[in-house]
Amino acid sequence: xxxxxxxxxxxxxxxxxxxxxxxxxxxxxxxxxxxxxxxxxxxxxxxxxxxxxxxxxxxxxxxxxxxxxxxxxxxxxxxxxxxxxxxxxxxxxxxxxxxxxxxxxxxxxxxxxxxxxxxxxxxxxxxxxxxxxxxxxxxxxxxxxxxxxxxxxxxxxxxxxxxxxxxxxxxxxxxxxxxxxxxxxxxxxxxxxxxxxxxxxxxxxxxxxxxxxxxxxxxxxxxxxxxxxxxxxxxxxxxxxxxxxxxxxxxxxxxxxxxxxxxxxxxxxxxxxxxxxxxxxxxxxxxxxxxxxxxxxxxxxxxxxxxxxxxxxxxxxxxxxxxxxxxxxxxxxxxxxxxxxxxxxxxxxxxxx
Amino acid sequence: xxxxxxxxxxxxxxxxxxxxxxxxxxxxxxxxxxxxxxxxxxxxxxxxxxxxxxxxxxxxxxxxxxxxxxxxxxxxxxxxxxxxxxxxxxxxxxxxxxxxxxxxxxxxxxxxxxxxxxxxxxxxxxxxxxxxxxxxxxxxxxxxxxxxxxxxxxxxxxxxxxxxxxxxxxxxxxxxxxxxxxxxxxxxxxxxxxxxxxxxxxxxxxxxxxxxxxxxxxxxxxxxxxxxxxxxxxxxxxxxxxxxxxxxxxxxxxxxxxxxxxxxxxxxxxxxxxxxxxxxxxxxxxxxxxxxxxxxxxxxxxxxxxxxxxxxxxxxxxxxxxxxxxxxxxxxxxxxxxxxxxxxxxx
Numbered sequence: 123x124x125x126x127x128x129x130x131x132x133x134x135x136x137x138x139x140x141x142x143x144x145x146x147x148x149x150x151x152x153x154x155x156x157x158x159x160x161x162x163x164x165x166x167x168x169x170x171x172x173x174x175x176x177x178x179x180x181x182x183x184x185x186x187x188x189x190x191x192x193x194x195x196x197x198x199x200x201x202x203x204x205x206x207x208x209x210x211x212x213x214x215x216x217x218x219x220x221x222x223x224x225x226x227x228x229x230x231x232x233x234x235x236x237x238x239x240x241x242x243x244x245x246x247x248x249x250x251x252x253x254x255x256x257x258x259x260x261x262x263x264x265x266x267x268x269x270x271x272x273x274x275x276x277x278x279x280x281x282x283x284x285x286x287x288x289x290x291x292x293x294x295x296x297x298x299x300x301x302x303x304x305x306x307x308x309x310x311x312x313x314x315x316x317x318x319x320x321x322x323x324x325x326x327x328x329x330x331x332x333x334x335x336x337x338x339x340x341x342x343x344x345x346x347x348x349x350x351x352x353x354x355x356x357x358x359x360x361x362x363x364x365x366x367x368x369x370x371x372x373x374x375x376x377x378x379x380x381x382x383x384x385x386x387x388x389x390x391x392x393x394x395x396x397x398x399x400x401x402x403x404x405x406x407x408x409x410x411x412x413x414x415x416x417x418x419x420x421x422x423x424x425x426x427x428x429x430x431x432x433x434x435x436x437x438x439x440x441x442x443x444x445x446x447x448x449x450x451x452x453x454x455x456x457x458x459x460x461x462x463x464x465x466x467x468x469x470x471x472x473x474x475x
Numbered sequence: 476x477x478x479x480x481x482x483x484x485x486x487x488x489x490x491x492x493x494x495x496x497x498x499x500x501x502x503x504x505x506x507x508x509x510x511x512x513x514x515x516x517x518x519x520x521x522x523x524x525x526x527x528x529x530x531x532x533x534x535x536x537x538x539x540x541x542x543x544x545x546x547x548x549x550x551x552x553x554x555x556x557x558x559x560x561x562x563x564x565x566x567x568x569x570x571x572x573x574x575x576x577x578x579x580x581x582x583x584x585x586x587x588x589x590x591x592x593x594x595x596x597x598x599x600x601x602x603x604x605x606x607x608x609x610x611x612x613x614x615x616x617x618x619x620x621x622x623x624x625x626x627x628x629x630x631x632x633x634x635x636x637x638x639x640x641x642x643x644x645x646x647x648x649x650x651x652x653x654x655x656x657x658x659x660x661x662x663x664x665x666x667x668x669x670x671x672x673x674x675x676x677x678x679x680x681x682x683x684x685x686x687x688x689x690x691x692x693x694x695x696x697x698x699x700x701x702x703x704x705x706x707x708x709x710x711x712x713x714x715x716x717x718x719x720x721x722x723x724x725x726x727x728x729x730x731x732x733x734x735x736x737x738x739x740x741x742x743x744x745x746x747x748x749x750x751x752x753x754x755x756x757x758x759x760x761x762x763x764x765x766x767x768x769x770x771x772x773x774x775x776x777x778x779x780x781x782x783x784x785x786x787x788x789x790x791x792x793x794x795x796x797x798x799x800x801x802x803x804x805x806x807x808x809x810x811x812x813x814x815x816x817x818x819x820x821x822x
Contacts, residue, residue: 282816293581294757294815298808301750305804308674309797318670319663326655402648409641450656457652461645468641469631 149421156425160209160432167205167435168197171442172449204329207337208438208452209431211329211393212403214344216430217351218389219404220411220423224358225382226293232405236292236383237299238390239399241272244303246324251310251317258332261324262339262395269391272299277383287379327400327453329438340392347389352427354382355420362417400453403430406460409467433459501769504762508776512560515780519787520552558680559786559799560779561688562741563751567778568692568699569737570752571759571771572730575706577636583753584738587643587731590747591650592621593739594673597746598654601669602661610672611684615743621646622735633724634731635713675748675800677786684744691740695733696775700768702730707766748800750807751778761814781807 169180175193182188183197219232245268246261255261279295280287287295311318337344357378360368368375390404411425434452437459441450485496521527525547527535534540535548569584585591596617597610625646629639654673658666705721716723738752759774760766782803789802 279812279815290580291815295812297581297753298811298815301754301804302808304749305801305808308801309795312671312674312797312801313795315663315667318667322655322658322666322670326659401651405644451659454652454656457648461649465628465642465645468629468638468645 149415152415153421153424153428156428156432160428160435163432163439164205164209164435167208167439168201170439171196171201172445172447199333203332203334203337204438205435206334207329207332207396208434210337210341210344210348211397211400212434213427213431214348214389214393215400215403216407216426216433217348217423218386218393219430220408220419220426221351221354221358221382222386222404223408224362224419224422225379225386227362228293232401236387236390237272237276237296237303238269238387239394240300240303240307242266242269242391242394242399243307243321243325244268244272247307247310247317247321250320251314254316256320258324258396259336259339262336265395266340266343266391269394270387272303273383273387273391275299287383292383324398326451327398327456328451329397329434330449330451332396336396340396343388343392347385347392348427351382351385351389352423354378354385355418355423357382358419358423359417362419398453400434400456402456402460403434406464407433410463413467413470498764498767498769501763501767501773505769505773505776508773508780512776512780512783515783515787516556516560519556519783520548522787522791523547523552554680554682554685555677555786556783557682557685558677558688558744559783561685561692562677562745562748563755563778563780563782564775565688565692565737565741565778566748566751566782567755567759567774568696568771569734569741570778571756571766571774572699572702572706572734572737573752574756575703575710575766576727576730576734577640578710579636579640580757581753582640584734585643585647585747585752587639587735588621588625588646588650589618589735589738590742591647591654593618593742594747595650595654595657596620597672598657598666598669601672602657602665605665605668607668611743614746615739618739618742619735621650622731622739626731634727671798672746673800674798675746675803676798677745677782678790678798680744688740688744691736692775695736696772698729699733700771702726702733703766703768703771706730710766746798746800748782748803750803751781754807754811755781758811758814761817 168184169175169177173193173196175197179191179193180197182191183194184202187198188194222232222236242265245264245266248268249255249261249264255264276292276295276299277287279298280291307321311321357373360371360373361375361378363371365375393400407426407430408422411422411429415421415425434456437455438452440459441452441455444450485498488495488497517529517532520532521529525544527544527548531540531544532548535544536553538545540548566584573582573584573587574580583590593614594617597614600610600613601607625639625643626634628646629635629642631638658670705716705726708719708721709716709723709726713723716726741748741752755778756774759770759777762777763770763773782799785802785806786799788806789797789799793802
């Protein structure tokens with residue numbers, strides 16, 4: 123192909139275009155820069171927070187831990203876990219949202235459409251109401267099955283009939299499921315004040331008060347699902363060309379959709395189980411990334427991971443800094459960080475779908 | 476249902492200069508819906524702590540009966556039932572209008588921030604002042620302000636529906652976040668009335684609620700029915716609409732204003748009642764066919780039926796009295812699933 127192009131360029135002047143190889147290099151460099159940026163922002167999250175801590179203390183807490191220092195203990199026991207959690211949850215949610223939007227070809231594609239958040243809330247609320255559990259590490263074990271079960275039901279409903287679970291049917295079934303589960307959850311919250319008191323802190327979306335064991339218990343789901351999603355870039359590129367085009371290129375669209383939906387559910391369910399329903403990362407990050415690097419999903423996915431990770435860790439840091447000595451939960455900050463971005467994006471150019 | 480197919484098809488009604496195409500199937504469905512609605516109202520009004528017969532209700536309505544019955548029927552039950560009907564109507568109609576505008580079957584009036592805007596102002600008001608009498612006004616203002624902000628923010632040589640959806644999501648997320656923040660920051664006793672409000676309730680509705688909502692419906696519904704025709708063209712895309720000579724932005728603005736008025740007044744008096752504005756238009760389309768002015772009216776009636784049914788169940792048939800917003804989801808969802816199943820297996 124190179125020789126044919128060379129032969130052509132001798133006879134017909136062609137406009138100069140970037141050869142594919144240097145574009146790949148550019149994207150790769152960009153990705154590394156982004157990853158480093160995300161890591162730096164995470165380090166900032168250790169340094170800044172509700173309690174004033176010097177850079178020396180933050181450094182020592184990780185590398186030269188002095189157990190008698192109060193500040194170092196705060197950094198080590200409280201900030202390190204939440205930073206790591208925010209990093210992986212942010213990245214995971216962003217990737218899940220990207221896959222969701224690519225598969226449904228809908229700019230509104232958000233994992234919660236599949237009933238994941240509603241299922242998780244339902245699981246947590248019912249468990250608190252029935253068993254009186256009260257810590258995030260306990261919530262996790264009910265939120266994840268709730269999310270998974272809700273999504274399976276949604277998928278089954280949408281699969282009835284010819285053509286299988288099309289995006290519209292999935293979304294409709296998801297909304298129905300969310301209504302049902304939401305009704306049940308609301309009823310429980312009305313009937314028990316203790317449940318309301320615990321659930322309201324969980325549903326706002328927060329990485330506070332969670333130690334790493336909460337994350338590790340969901341890591342067997344989060345890590346493989348994230349990696350699998352990152353590898354789906356090629357399929358998503360093909361899917362984005364349209365249903366008929368994808369099929370005529372030989373892709374088994376039904377199977378690809380099923381697999382990606384399953385991955386999204388696992389990833390989102392596990393993330394929501396850990397940190398509660400944090401909205402917006404999954405919805406806005408793909409748009410932001412797409413506006414910068416274009417429509418190639420093989421790059422959008424890894425970029426989304428680091429962008430989401432950076433976003434969530436920064437949001438958590440900001441939430442702790444501006445509301446000293448208490449904090450504003452990361453779910454709230456995310457909305458205020460991401461929403462203006464999304465609005466500005468929507469105004470700047472036509473919506474890429 | 477197959478007998479409906481034989482009857483379907485349009486007739487044209489003519490009277491000197493005026494002619495209108497009428498779809499018989501839709502007209503019959505509207506008639507059926509009115510009948511069911513009236514039956515439901517009569518049944519619902521006899522239920523309660525004091526079971527009354529139809530005759531007693533009939534007499535009390537016209538002022539004939541003992542004081543207690545008069546109080547129960549005229550001040551408690553009729554207003555609540557009438558409120559359920561008109562608010563259900565307002566929600567369903569506004570839902571169908573917004574779904575047409577957005578060309579997306581998944582939108583509800585909340586896409587333009589009605590529910591989230593109303594919620595944040597109402598919750599803030601309830602938590603900080605505990606004054607329940609001004610809540611409808613607060614909610615209404617919140618809804619209107621949010622809708623205006625979203626519309627203005629999405630204006631860039633026109634208000635494209637896709638842009639409006641994204642902007643609506645952005646603004647909606649922010650208001651929801653503020654609401655969540657309020658609910659987390661204040662002590663439990665203070666937030667409890669606000670939490671109850673967010674679940675939607677028509678308990679304690681008064682005749683003035685009915686009158687105001689009814690007035691809004693009366694003013695906007697005829698216009699909305701007429702606007703369904705250009706809306707059908709708009710579903711084909713912006714360029715097609717313009718080349719058909721339809722004033723795109725003006726029509727869009729008119730529909731949005733009508734939809735906002737209906738949805739705002741509904742959320743002001745009943746709180747954010749989920750499900751009806753989103754699902755009843757779907758249900759109406761599944762039963763009655765593609766959108767038209769007639770289907771819009773049918774959707775309104777269906778919305779009234781659904782909300783009244785949910786309210787009746789919520790008040791009388793559950794072990795615990797729950798707000799109607801909780802029940803609409805629980806009742807509507809299975810019925811919608813049934814319709815989805817039927818339409819899916821037919822396709």
